Amino acid sequence: xxxxxxxxxxxxxxxxxxxxxxxxxxxxxxxxxxxxxxxxxxxxxxxxxxxxxxxxxxxxxxxxxxxxxxxxxxxxxxxxxxxxxxxxxxxxxxxxxxxxxxxxxxxxxxxxxxxxxxxxxxxxxxxxxxxxxxxxxxxxxxxxxxxxxxxxxxxxxxxxxxxxxxxxxxxxxxxxxxxxxxxxxxxxxxxxxxxxxxxxxxxxxxxxxxxxxxxxxxxxxxxxxxxxxxxxxxxxxxxxxxxxxxxxxxxxxxxxxxxxxxxxxxxxxxxxxxxxxxxxxxxxxxxxxxxxxxxxxxxxxxxxxxxxxxxxxxxxxxxxxxxxxxxxxxxxxxxxxxxxxxxxxxxxxxxxxxxxxxxxxxxxxxxxxxxxxxxxxxxxxxxxxxxxxxxxxxxxxxxxxxxxxxxxxxxxxxxxxxxxxxxxxxxxxxxxxxxxxxxxxxxxxxxxxxxxxxxxxxxxxxxxxxxxxxxxxxxxxxxxxxxxxxxxxxxxxxxxxxxxxxxxxxxxxxxxxxxxxxxxxxxxxxxxxxxxxxxxxxxxxxxxxxxxxxxxxxxxxxxxxxxxxxxxxxxxxxxxxxxxxxxxxxxxxxxxxxxxxxxxxxxxxxxxxxxxxxxxxxxxxxxxxxxxx
Numbered sequence: 001x002x003x004x005x006x007x008x009x010x011x012x013x014x015x016x017x018x019x020x021x022x023x024x025x026x027x028x029x030x031x032x033x034x035x036x037x038x039x040x041x042x043x044x045x046x047x048x049x050x051x052x053x054x055x056x057x058x059x060x061x062x063x064x065x066x067x068x069x070x071x072x073x074x075x076x077x078x079x080x081x082x083x084x085x086x087x088x089x090x091x092x093x094x095x096x097x098x099x100x101x102x103x104x105x106x107x108x109x110x111x112x113x114x115x116x117x118x119x120x121x122x123x124x125x126x127x128x129x130x131x132x133x134x135x136x137x138x139x140x141x142x143x144x145x146x147x148x149x150x151x152x153x154x155x156x157x158x159x160x161x162x163x164x165x166x167x168x169x170x171x172x173x174x175x176x177x178x179x180x181x182x183x184x185x186x187x188x189x190x191x192x193x194x195x196x197x198x199x200x201x202x203x204x205x206x207x208x209x210x211x212x213x214x215x216x217x218x219x220x221x222x223x224x225x226x227x228x229x230x231x232x233x234x235x236x237x238x239x240x241x242x243x244x245x246x247x248x249x250x251x252x253x254x255x256x257x258x259x260x261x262x263x264x265x266x267x268x269x270x271x272x273x274x275x276x277x278x279x280x281x282x283x284x285x286x287x288x289x290x291x292x293x294x295x296x297x298x299x300x301x302x303x304x305x306x307x308x309x310x311x312x313x314x315x316x317x318x319x320x321x322x323x324x325x326x327x328x329x330x331x332x333x334x335x336x337x338x339x340x341x342x343x344x345x346x347x348x349x350x351x352x353x354x355x356x357x358x359x360x361x362x363x364x365x366x367x368x369x370x371x372x373x374x375x376x377x378x379x380x381x382x383x384x385x386x387x388x389x390x391x392x393x394x395x396x397x398x399x400x401x402x403x404x405x406x407x408x409x410x411x412x413x414x415x416x417x418x419x420x421x422x423x424x425x426x427x428x429x430x431x432x433x434x435x436x437x438x439x440x441x442x443x444x445x446x447x448x449x450x451x452x453x454x455x456x457x458x459x460x461x462x463x464x465x466x467x468x469x470x471x472x473x474x475x476x477x478x479x480x481x482x483x484x485x486x487x488x489x490x491x492x493x494x495x496x497x498x499x500x501x502x503x504x505x506x507x508x509x510x511x512x513x514x515x516x517x518x519x520x521x522x523x524x525x526x527x528x529x530x531x532x533x534x535x536x537x538x539x540x541x542x543x544x545x546x547x548x549x550x551x552x553x554x555x556x557x558x559x560x561x562x563x564x565x566x567x568x569x570x571x572x573x574x575x576x577x578x579x580x581x582x583x584x585x586x587x588x589x590x591x592x593x594x595x596x597x598x599x600x601x602x603x604x605x606x607x608x609x610x611x612x613x614x615x616x617x618x619x620x621x622x623x624x625x626x627x628x629x
Contacts, residue, residue, distance in 0.1 A: 026058065027065035029166075029185060030098055030125065032192035033157060034071055037123045039096035041072040045081050046100055055100075078106075082113045099126045104135045124156040137161040143169075143177055159185070166192055170204060171525075180204060205532050211250035212526070213280040214238075215271040218254050219439055219472045220285045221496045222304075222550075225254070233496065233550040234284055234518075237303065240542060244533045253280055256471075258440045261292060271519075272297060278521045282530075286490065286516035288440065293519075298527050301534040302515030303543065304492045310428060310436075311487040311494065312421060313480055314504040328409030337402065341370045344395060351388060374399045422508055428486065429458040436462040437469055437476055438488040462486075477501045490516060495551035 034042060044059050063073040076084065081097070101107050128140040140160040158167045158179075166183035183194045216223050216230075223234040230238075230252070242248060259270025268276050275283045276296050289299050326334070345367040352362065369379050373395050383389055422428040436459060464485075470476040474497055476487045481503035491509075494501070520527045537543055 026098075026127065027062045028191045029159065030062065030096070031066060031069055031071065032183075032194075033123065033125050034066075034096050036192075036194060037096065037155065038094070039123055040094045041074070042066055042096045042098060043074045043076060043081065044098045044100075045076055045078060078109055078113050095122045097122050097124050099124065100129055101126065101136055102129050102132045104133060104139070107136060107139070119154040119156070122155075124154070125159070126156060127159045128161050130162055132161060143179075157182070168204070178204065205245065205529050207245050207247040207526075207529070210247045212247050212282055213251045213253070214249055214282045214284050215253045215255060215274045215280045216283075217258055217271050217285040218256055221473050221493055222286050223284055225252075233546055234286070234303070236546060236549075237537075237543075238284055240537065241530065241533055244536070245529060251280075258285065258287060261296070268296060275519050275521055281520065281524070281526060283519040285518070286492070287519050288490070288514050288516055296522070297519040298522055298524055299517040299519055300527060301531045302517050303534065304490070304516040305513065306491045307513055308488065308510045309491050309494070309507040310425065310510065311477070311480055311489070311505045311507045312434070314506040325410065328406050337374075340398075341367070341374065344391060345370050347391065348388065351385065352383075370395065374402065376400075376403065421506075425455065425459075425508055425510060428508060429455060429462065432458075432462065434462065434484055434486045435464050436486050436488055437464050437479065439469070439473060439476065473497055474500055477505070480505060490514070492516070492551060 030042060030044075033039075044062065046055055046059060059075050063075060066073045099110060101110070128136055137160070140158065141163075154170060156169045158169055160167065164185040165181050166185065167179050168182045169177045169179055171177050181195065183192045185191075186193055216225075218225075220232075220234070222232050223230065223238075224232045238249070253274060255271040255274065257270045259268045259272030259274075261268045261272075267273065271283050271285060272287070272293060274280050283297070286304055287293070287299070289302075293299075329337070345363060348366040348369070349359065349363040352366075372379065373392070376399065379392070383392065422431065428434065470479055473487075473489060473493050476489070477494075477497060477500070479485055480487050481501070491507075494505070494507075518530070520530070
């Protein structure tokens, strides 16, 4: 009896030792994957027999090893994993989930549980255990179908039974998963030796000569067609992308516009509709990532970033704006100044008025004196009366303050370069004298959807009807230069067409940064591959090189002031010439009038003298004639 008890204890100890050795194998391997992909924690998910003594021994020892390394660990069953995923789906974000399969039944159960979930939220490490069933190991070595909803972007690492290689599995739509070795298990310390990133990602991010259908927008300035050839920023970008991903373009479908969604329906028009219906694989244009579009198509990583702006024809700052001379003071201030001058002139007149002198000529003299004081001119004679002296002194001090304020404000008004008629969007919509044109009408509706609805309503009221909108950005800028319209578009559009804009333009910047990207159908297998290469292009500086080639750099901090021409100041000279002509005419009239009056007086005097001729002696008469010819 004691022999049998000893034999049972010996077998149990042997099993425990073997399982502890397995734990020493799983622990370092899990830690290596955790460190490689920078996971937040580890969730170990065992199969049907996860509560067995052997399994508990292995995973308890593995959990202890990971805890000693500072890695939080959770051991759950398949059912518990599903419940956690349902109640708290963000739990798995950036986490490492470890799965162990011993039987084909466990694999089938896992597929049923995980089928409705998005596996891209986590990194998956699947162990087909060394003592697993033959059927499971055969599936691992020769998979005849994908695991659950395996996608391209899913990061699944596989350790297959007795193999010391770590493989990555992914799928790009086929039922048969793609496989690639990315590391090797080291026997001496049970850790993983990772291969280089070039070897890990070389085949995974290649389409191996596949053909893609694309759609483009004719009104886009970044992707154009001329003489059967495509050119522009996105055209060259597409060529680099096809070279890196190893695909060829089989068809380009051109659409007139980006596309809008039909009210009351999920269908869309234009290029977005083509992509939504999966008639093409890729939409190549600068699509704005609006909220509504995110529910219809998938966006790649941003290619062009920046702000949206409203463009106007720039003011000609060298031309004098006559209302600028009245802008330093508000209308009520001007009324107060004029009334003060009138009241002061009346006060002066009442003090100095005497019955024998006329009132209105005296009032006119004092009124002109008040304007002279305001313009810092001296008066003909300083008054001797004390009240008048006090009024003169008060008026002179007030004139000094008023003229100083007016001069400073006028200088700022005339010399400040007012490139834009408005400083904010609110000023633009309140003015209401500009029509608003836009190539993609969905932008305004989406940008203000969750912010200022009143502002959105006013902007939409200024928007021109769709049938009269321009067909291209260049046509829109030409219309801005010709008529009183404002063009709502991305700042990259202006940079791409800067040399073709026929006039100088100003803008209001809208503080909404909206990236522009290419689009793919919802759940497309190509999105992750394209995003990977976009990141690679940014790292090697390809995007920066293309931006420098196709976009004009505007130096916002440097203002070039053109010399003032005679044409610009002709109005000022016209005023001077008009004043001189008017003064000359008045002078001539006064001279003629004076001569006429003098002659008239002389004639009357002669008649008077001739009437008295008989009363004077001849010698006296001759004396009078000589004295008063």
